[in-house]
Amino acid sequence: MEFNMKKDVGFYTDLDYGRLDIAGDEQFGFRPYQLLVSSIAVCSGGVLRKILAKMRLDVRDIHIKAEAERNLEMADRIEKISVHFTITGKNLSHTKIEKAMELTKKNCSMVQSVVGSIEVVETFEIIEES
Structure with a gap:
């Protein structure tokens, strides 16, 4: 898996099923x-x-x-x-x-x-x- 930094907060990855956003703040991802x-x-x-x-x-x-x-x-x-x-x-x-x-x-x-x-x-x- 590869993760990319988001502009504001957190990271994301693109998977076969879709994009997964991950962050310490629920407003920006899981x-x-x-x-x-x-x-x-x-x-x-x-x-x-x-x-x-x-x-x-x-x-x-x-x-x-x-x-x-x-x-x-x-x-x-x-x-x-x-x-x-x-x-x-x-x-x-x-x-x-x-x-x-x-x-x-x-x-x-x-x-x-x-x-x-x-x-x-x-x-x-x-x-x-x-």
Whole structure:
């Protein structure tokens, strides 16, 4: 990846999908911590989705909520990311989803990239459709 400095604040890169603007100020682009949290949350979500499909579970939707805990005394360092999945579907097995969550954490490259430096906590809830 290559990044170019913007005239006012921040940097940008052009990717196959489009332009990505990154800056410490949200008025000029995505903040770096937002991209890090998003990468972990969406990587986990994608892995979870694939695993649930392989388990042949009838999943209709996965909603992800991610929050970061930061240490203001250490340059606003991200210390913990909490990722909560709301999984909607039919006849969902709590036991199978727990197993899928374990596999997700082991197989998400973004989570594995921060092991030992950022605590990642993943939780879930099930919404049963009739």
